[in-house]
Amino acid sequence: MSDHNHSHLSPMDARMRALESLLTEKGYIDPAALDEIIETYQHRIGPQNGAAVVAKAWTEPDFADWLRNDATAAIHSLGFTGRQGEHMIAVFNDDSTHHLVVCTLCSCYPWTVLGLPPTWYKSPPYRSKAVIDPRGVLDDFGTKLPKGCAVEVHDSTAETRYLVVPQRPAGTEDWSAAQLERLVTRNSMIGTEFAKNPDAVQADG
Amino acid sequence: MSDHNHSHLSPMDARMRALESLLTEKGYIDPAALDEIIETYQHRIGPQNGAAVVAKAWTEPDFADWLRNDATAAIHSLGFTGRQGEHMIAVFNDDSTHHLVVCTLCSCYPWTVLGLPPTWYKSPPYRSKAVIDPRGVLDDFGTKLPKGCAVEVHDSTAETRYLVVPQRPAGTEDWSAAQLERLVTRNSMIGTEFAKNPDAVQADG
Amino acid sequence: MNGGQDLGGMQGFGPVVEEADEPQFHAHWEARAMAMVVALGAAGKWNIDQSRHARESLPPADYLRFPYYRIWVEGVCKLMLERGMVMPAELENGTMLEEPLEIARILRAEDVEAVLIAGGPADRPSTSQPKLAVGDVTTTINAHPSGHTRLPRYARGRSGTVSAILGHHVFPDKAAKGEADVAHWLYQVRFSARELWGAQADPRDGVTLDLWEPYLVAA
């Protein structure tokens, strides 16, 4: 990269280039490994993994039970293992309880099933408000809870990572797991939104 | 001020000029009153007021008792009345207890006896640390407490304002109140330091 | 509110550093800002608690990095905007575009001394008796209002001892909402440092806070 003209770079881009070049020269990092890590989280690990877990739980009661009782083993059985997913807990939304996941102290997030967290998840507004005013957070996302529904917030203070299993939308009784996966959004697995309604995807189904 | 060339001003200076000009035009403020307020706090009200209170308390036991029991009346009796000094409390340092004053929530400070607060008093380092680690704050000021001395911190959460009466330095037994005033520093009346030692001022005494 | 202003007990700001021979003001605008805020008090458009709330509701990152008098400027601009005393476009270019609002009074130079000497006492007459006495053990409430309050986070849900009864004073939580007539008994309450900070604190040390009756419950 040293042959690039750096003058057009932002200060942070310039700083990172200098840092990467220094650490490479010192033998601490291999730029090709960085490319590979970026490629992994841009294309191979993301919310599609979590959607597969959720759709399977919706369609296979035994898997749902396993997920509830030992999320780590159930999720690892699908090949979703590794960094920031070593110890998993799955929490299930229903009409009486809605779950919401946050990390108030940093940005803990279940990378193996959701990929890297979005900016809002790591931001002071979300991290501060999720625990003291979770209903206000849901309002910010336009999410209206059923009347009488409780909110359980999970603050990821340890190395356990939380996956929210949203409620299966009505009108999907005859859908396959592959079809259902398209209803399971990243935000629905953090708990700030619900899974999509069937009509949101049926048109191109 | 509108005839000044603004191009050399810092952004905040320029902004304040525009704001002052606007509020003057709208009839909300009179720039001459601002001049007068600045003049007052630069030259007429300051730590010399508090030093007079302390020196009087050191030399007149009856006044010290009054100050202890009704600081508001005792201080007002010297003519030090007004804004940010309406309700006063005086706390007396001795070998067993050292007092320290802070306002963790904003910058409450006894203006009538100390003038306007210094920047450090209003800064996050002081406001955060004074209550949780007052001994660390004293270290920052190079202040070493007598062995076994307790620290009492006063967080100015209401409209009461605290004045610390430092210990009278040894070797000043025959000093007049006027001489003693020169030993009483602003910081000694906040509690981050002691009063000066006689030898610090004796040379030019 | 649990805003950027609630600093008691935070860590990581580094040592307290005193500037040598610090001037009263670091720039011309600081002096004008201080005086302007004091002078605008005469307009009668807000009380001290509304003023404090305007400052503490600045974005926390700004609150923590702005010079203190800039916090005052931002606060006073917010107050004037909220009340329609000034318009955003007026602040933008420093010229009047709309008629001024009526104000209680404009502070004139010749009245400055008298106004500063008068101050603004916060005590109010009372027909009630204080519920607590010196020596009583009391526990603070654990509340987290989004509005203004003067019970800092570090002292919520903690037990202390009443060390003085300070009078019957305007209650900030209500005054900040414009209910400037509500007053309550005000106490000095002493907390041991260990109650506030745990075993790491020196057992001899303590912190006093001046707290209104609605902040306190009998222990």
Added chain:
Amino acid sequence: MNGGQDLGGMQGFGPVVEEADEPQFHAHWEARAMAMVVALGAAGKWNIDQSRHARESLPPADYLRFPYYRIWVEGVCKLMLERGMVMPAELENGTMLEEPLEIARILRAEDVEAVLIAGGPADRPSTSQPKLAVGDVTTTINAHPSGHTRLPRYARGRSGTVSAILGHHVFPDKAAKGEADVAHWLYQVRFSARELWGAQADPRDGVTLDLWEPYLVAA
């Protein structure tokens, strides 16, 4: 530490705003920063708790306003400087001036997949039994260490109920000081929202935190 990172329960940051069609990275440097921090883990010079502490001890005003990946960059530079892996002058101009330190390993592209898949489990074998059982009522300690801890301020000195036993995990407070072998029983503890926030909270709501045994005392 009670640093800028301890955000739970703060107010005044405004609504949560989701960026429409947010890209995975907002600039080239963000992607490189994420990958660099992940890759440097292989060097074996720090553990995850030391890494978190390096970030949370940034000046709070910076912590609150920096883009998140910049917090990572500042943290990793601090870690490398502390260990002598790089010198300030080297960071200044991006060229090596001193010999590198020996590291455990350099992560190569062909090993990335295996390393990411392996992860770094935090559970450790135990010969002890958990002191608490599911359903037990427990109270958190009120401690304010200047070092790393994972018991946030809003949950100190509060009572909750053990809702799960999660295993015997590396203890962050010690790991952040380099004592990576110390492990303790880890519990999920459920607090009612009212216990944490007072009467303003919905009585149905609750918050769980995952807390180690040294953070808890029997109620």
